[in-house]
Amino acid sequence: MSRRQLRGPQRISKSKNRRIEHTKILIATEGINTEPQYFEKFTALIKAKAIRVVSIKPVGVGRDPLSVVSEAKRLRDLEGRGGDPFDAVWCVVDVDEHASLERACIEAGRASIEIAVSSPCFEIWLLWHFENRTSWINASMLSKLLRKKGFSGKDMPSGFPYEKYPEAMNNASRCEKVKVKHAPPNPHSSVPDLISALLDAHGQKP
Numbered sequence: 001m002s003r004r005q006l007r008g009p010q011r012i013s014k015s016k017n018r019r020i021e022h023t024k025i026l027i028a029t030e031g032i033n034t035e036p037q038y039f040e041k042f043t044a045l046i047k048a049k050a051i052r053v054v055s056i057k058p059v060g061v062g063r064d065p066l067s068v069v070s071e072a073k074r075l076r077d078l079e080g081r082g083g084d085p086f087d088a089v090w091c092v093v094d095v096d097e098h099a100s101l102e103r104a105c106i107e108a109g110r111a112s113i114e115i116a117v118s119s120p121c122f123e124i125w126l127l128w129h130f131e132n133r134t135s136w137i138n139a140s141m142l143s144k145l146l147r148k149k150g151f152s153g154k155d156m157p158s159g160f161p162y163e164k165y166p167e168a169m170n171n172a173s174r175c176e177k178v179k180v181k182h183a184p185p186n187p188h189s190s191v192p193d194l195i196s197a198l199l200d201a202h203g204q205k206p
Contacts, residue, residue, distance in 0.1 A: 023201035024084070027194070028072035029092040030065065033154040035122055038162075039092075042195070045162045048202050065093040065104035065115075073111045088201075090114045090194050094121040095184065096139065102182040114197070117181060118189040125191045126151075128168035129161050134175050136186050165195055 029035035150157040
């Protein structure tokens with residue numbers, strides 16, 4: 001993926017080859033529509049503008065957690081060589097049926113990359129913006145429930161209640177706690193950890 005394909009705010013403005021002090025975060029996602037659109041809108045909600053506090057660059061790189069981690073590491077290293085490194089790198093991936101998830105978690109740890117895993121998929125985090133759900137659910141069931149909330153296809157619907165992220169975080173906390181990162185219970189999501197990191201970088205509390 002070329003640098004031109006990075007989504008989100010443009011590169012930080014520089015003055016005398018030094019960027020303004022802020023927390024610069026890369027978010028690499030498994031999906032190419034839903035997840036990048038969500039994080040772009042969420043960072044707009046908390047006014048995380050690149051030239052002020054947070055630089056967010058969601059990247060959709062395909063349906064394989066290990067590929068997401070590898071691409072995130074490549075982009076992190078590329079940015080670092082350019083003299084404007086990321087302060088933190090996050091990967092957002094699903095459990096689904098991925099055989100590479102365990103290896104992806106191991107590689108992320110070795111590379112000091114944070115990883116947010118959702119079971120069965122990222123859409124559980126979206127559902128928690130509307131309602132609580134602590135019982136087992138699969139991707140098909142999630143899709144049906146979200147269609148009733150205005151979803152159609154993989155794009156985020158207009159009018160999605162991004163501002164209800166505190167409720168979503170509370171609903172996520174009601175689920176069984178994860179014991180093994182690459183094998184979380186269903187349902188589960190560590191996306192709240194990423195949300196907390198974004199809020200903290202912007203000087204806000206969850």
